[in-house]
Amino acid sequence: MIDDDKIMLFLNEMFLRKAGVLHDTILFHNGKEALSYLDSYEAENTVFLILLDINMPVMNGWDFLHAVQERPYLQRLWIVLVSSATENSEQEKALSFDHVIGYQQKPLTLQGCLEITSAEPVKAFFDSKKPE
DSSP, X not given: OBOSOHHHHHHHHHHHHHTTOOSSOOOBSSHHHHHXXXXXXXXXXXOEEEEEOXXXXXXXXXXXXXXXXXXXXXXXXXXXXXXXXXXXXXXXXHHTSTTEEEEEESSOOHHHXXXXXXXXXXXXXXXXXXXX
16 A cells, blocks of 8 residues: 555555455555565565555655556556545546556545455455455
8 A cells, every 4th residue: 555644544454454455465655665665576476456545745646657657567566546536537547557457535445445356357366365
């Protein structure tokens, strides 16, 4: 999760836990921290589901989205923007990026978390983690 608001990180993490979505979660307070982590991550088979805020200091969500377009690990990223912006143009802009698979309003809700887990292509991953 990438968000500069510690309260939002806490709330989002709580709803993700309730929805059974939390898997090895790492918290970052801006896009630059997350980008540095991804740039130094050595395992080449790990796929990342990133919940990304738009308005942050240092490196905002839009700058992060543009920066990862040039990275060799782009094919292993699935991104959901989680934002307080309510304009349709923001959602349309977010979904214009190939690896953005969703857009949720802040704070996440249990329903929003379930929408994330049912989005393609991450649906198969979360379906495989459900108890029989």
